[in-house]
Amino acid sequence: MIISTSHFSIHTWPEHRYAALDLYTCGNQELWPVLEELLKEMKAGSAFVYELSRGHESKK
Numbered sequence: 001m002i003i004s005t006s007h008f009s010i011h012t013w014p015e016h017r018y019a020a021l022d023l024y025t026c027g028n029q030e031l032w033p034v035l036e037e038l039l040k041e042m043k044a045g046s047a048f049v050y051e052l053s054r055g056h057e058s059k060k
Helices: 032-041
Strands: 006-013 018-025
Touching: 018 032
Parallel strands: none
Antiparallel strands: 006 018
16 A cells, blocks of 8 residues: 555554554545555454644644
8 A cells, every 4th residue: 555645554463463553644634444444454353543643734
């Protein structure tokens, strides 16, 4: 998957049936559809989602 000006990573612990996903984006991209598709494909039984705003808004 390619997300422009952003990055995506998955850290896995298969022995614990656990994965941590990091989705970072620069701009106003809507990542919820991407996250929902990833959880579906991974057959996640549950998910905890934390959305954090980072950086600052540029002044025009």
